[in-house]
Structures are given as structure tokens and as C-alpha cells.
Amino acid sequence: MFVMTLREGQEHFKAGLGGFFQSSEIDFYYKTLLKDGLNRDPIQLSIEPWVELTSEEEFFVKESLSKLIAHQPLQYVLGKTHFRDLTLKVDKRVLIPRPETEEMVEWVLEDFKKLNQKLRLIDMGTGSGCIGIALAKAQPYFSVFALDKDVDILDLTAENAKLNGVQIKCIEQDMNQMNTLKLKIDVIVSNPPYVMLSEQNQMKSNVLDYEPHQAIFISNKDPLLFYRLILEFAADNLKPKGFIYFEINPLLLKELKDLIISFSYIVFERLDIFKKVRMLRLQKK
Ligand SMILES: C[S@@+](CC[C@H](N)C(=O)[O-])C[C@H]1O[C@@H](n2cnc3c(N)ncnc32)[C@H](O)[C@@H]1O
The missing domain is CATH 1.10.8 (Helicase, Ruva Protein; domain 3)
Incomplete structure (x- = not known):
């Protein structure tokens, strides 16, 4: 044979x-x-x-x-991927974590290297949990909440946390309805859906045919929806001097900065490896 x-x-x-x-x-x-x-x-x-x-x-x-x-992505074929020092299970419920997101995690860790007290951090739109789990693992002073809209997704988030030996608290919550969510938070980190539907035709079929559209796309009419929802949540729930880290669509930078002006923050930008502004850090005044 x-x-x-x-x-x-x-x-x-x-x-x-x-x-x-x-x-x-x-x-x-x-x-x-x-x-x-x-x-x-x-x-x-x-x-x-x-x-x-x-x-x-x-x-x-x-x-x-x-x-x-x-054209199925390799990570879905294998059912796993790597993010910093983590191995994470991935399937069609969640976005495959991207290198840009690792860069945002590095930024947060640099800023909070010298912590000596517990801080409450929330990863909004957690998906695989890559951000929240990586931060909880690397900085034990972070007490991490991981939020997403479906329990199905959060089952995978929780599985990944367990797999990597960290404790996080999963919150099933639609970001469109956060008025009842009350948390006193020190740091918000989010990589929300930010690709406009009009950008679809520039994307490859391995992404379009397999990755969850609700994790990627946002309507052309209101492309900043999730940033606005998070800023509104932060108005009530982020402590004074607290931080927000956003991964962003470089095409929406100007509009996003205009939106942020209506809230009260000091804004810093950071470039990705392609020299595009891909991350923002906001500090509440
Ligand atoms: C771009 S993905 C980010 C996933 C992961 N944090 C990462 O960086 O790879 C956006 C996430 O937001 C979640 N999401 C989309 N709409 C949402 C909503 N209305 N409320 C809460 N989460 C939502 C999706 O399920 C998805 O997990």
C-alpha cells in the first residue's frame, strides 16, 4: 500500500x-x-x-x-492560532487575531509595565479573547473583563482563557444596549468592527467567505458606531484619568478624532508596521 x-x-x-x-x-x-x-x-x-x-x-x-x-484560512483549518505567547482556539465564530492587534497589546503593556495595584480592564468585542487574555497573562495586576454579544462566542473566549491559564470575567452584552451596564473601569481596550462595507471589494475571499462579517464590517452610514458607543459607555464607567486604547481604520482617522473632541480626552496616535495610524490611546481628562 x-x-x-x-x-x-x-x-x-x-x-x-x-x-x-x-x-x-x-x-x-x-x-x-x-x-x-x-x-x-x-x-x-x-x-x-x-x-x-x-x-x-x-x-x-x-x-x-x-x-x-x-481558500479557508489556515488558522481555521487547524482550529488554532498564535497571539504573542498564547495558543488560541479559533473557528468561524471569531475573527482570526491580527498582528496589528498584537501591537496594540504591546502598547498597553509598555504603558502599564510598572503596576503595583489592581486595575480593572475591559476588552470590548473580545472574540477569541486575544487582547484580554494576553493582557491578563502578561500583567497579573489587570483584572480583566471580556465583552461580546453572543454566548457562543464567549464560550470560546472562556475556553481560550482556561487553555492559557488565566482568569477573566466574560460579559454577554450587545454594545448597542450598554446603558444598564455599570462597571468602574480603569482601562478600556477595543478592536471593534471597523471595515466599511464599501471596502469589501478590496478584500480576499479567505476573509470574505470564512471570517464572521459581524466581527469585521460596519455600515458606511455610521462607520464610527462602536467607537461612539464605547465613548458613551466610558463617559459613565471609565474612571477619571482612565485610558482607552482603540484599534482603528486609518481611513476613518479624521472623523474619529472629530468625534473624540466632543468627549474630553487627550489623544495619542500610534502607527502600525505599515506606517499607518492604526491605534489611538485616549486619556480621560
Ligand atoms: C474586530 S473583532 C475583534 C475580535 C478580537 N478582539 C480581536 O482583536 O481579534 C470585533 C468583535 O466585536 C464583536 N461585536 C460585533 N458587534 C457587537 C455588538 N453589537 N456588541 C458586542 N460585541 C460586538 C464581534 O463579535 C467581534 O468579536
Whole structure:
């Protein structure tokens, strides 16, 4: 019976994905699949390429390849991703965490490096929990709340917190109806939906066909909705001198800054690796 070796699996990947991706990307995909999908050290591919896959492994390689050919994101195929030092489960309920969001987490951690007292922090629109869990893990003085609209999503958030050994409090709450939510908070961090529907045609099918639209898109008519809702929530719930960190759509920077002026904050901007203003830090006056 024909058995697939590690090297043959790689050739299979190259043949299947060659039309869509560059060879370095295909290698990265295959090695990530070995590591995260089959718990094999990718170095094995260089030193023991003749090692045979088990029939379950071979099935997994072939099935994963079909999903990748159908443009399913690798992270959903594997059911997991990495964010800073965390491994997080991801599936179609939640957005796949992005590198820009790691940058925002770094910013918060730099600012709160020297904490010596508990601070209450809320991650609004938590999804996989990447922001809140990473912050709770790296800075134990943060007491973290993680808010999202569906219990289904929060089940995954809670699972990820457990997986990474941190305690956070999940809050099921639609941001459109926060008038009854009363919390005294020191820090708000949010990466809310911020892509306008009109930007859809510039997006790739791996995002459009698989990632949850409610996590990504916002109407063209009111693209700052979530920022406004969070600022209104903060008016009552964020302590004086408290901070808000927002991940933002660089295309909406001017409008967003105009909106913030009607509230009372000192605003700082930060660029992402592509030199676009992608994050704002607001300090309540
Ligand atoms: C851009 S995703 C961010 C997910 C995660 N924090 C991250 O950075 O990868 C936005 C999140 O906001 C949540 N969301 C969308 N509409 C919401 C609403 N009305 N109320 C509460 N959360 C909402 C989505 O479910 C999604 O998890």
C-alpha cells in the first residue's frame, strides 16, 4: 500500500497550492500544519524527509489541503492560532487575531509595565479573547473583563482563557444596549468592527467567505458606531484619568478624532508596521 512520506506531503501541498501561493508561503503552511496539526517538529522535514505519515495523518494532510484550496484560512483549518505567547482556539465564530492587534497589546503593556495595584480592564468585542487574555497573562495586576454579544462566542473566549491559564470575567452584552451596564473601569481596550462595507471589494475571499462579517464590517452610514458607543459607555464607567486604547481604520482617522473632541480626552496616535495610524490611546481628562 502507498504510504505518504513527510516530503511527499510537502510535494502534494506544492502541487495543490502552487496556483494560489508563492512557494515560501506553501512551505510555511505545510510546516505550520506539521507543527500545529500533527504535533511534529517541522525540522523533521529536513532531517528525516522519508518518515512515513500514519494513515490518519495522511488523511489530515489531504483534507487540510482541500480546505486551503477552497481558500479557508489556515488558522481555521487547524482550529488554532498564535497571539504573542498564547495558543488560541479559533473557528468561524471569531475573527482570526491580527498582528496589528498584537501591537496594540504591546502598547498597553509598555504603558502599564510598572503596576503595583489592581486595575480593572475591559476588552470590548473580545472574540477569541486575544487582547484580554494576553493582557491578563502578561500583567497579573489587570483584572480583566471580556465583552461580546453572543454566548457562543464567549464560550470560546472562556475556553481560550482556561487553555492559557488565566482568569477573566466574560460579559454577554450587545454594545448597542450598554446603558444598564455599570462597571468602574480603569482601562478600556477595543478592536471593534471597523471595515466599511464599501471596502469589501478590496478584500480576499479567505476573509470574505470564512471570517464572521459581524466581527469585521460596519455600515458606511455610521462607520464610527462602536467607537461612539464605547465613548458613551466610558463617559459613565471609565474612571477619571482612565485610558482607552482603540484599534482603528486609518481611513476613518479624521472623523474619529472629530468625534473624540466632543468627549474630553487627550489623544495619542500610534502607527502600525505599515506606517499607518492604526491605534489611538485616549486619556480621560
Ligand atoms: C474586530 S473583532 C475583534 C475580535 C478580537 N478582539 C480581536 O482583536 O481579534 C470585533 C468583535 O466585536 C464583536 N461585536 C460585533 N458587534 C457587537 C455588538 N453589537 N456588541 C458586542 N460585541 C460586538 C464581534 O463579535 C467581534 O468579536
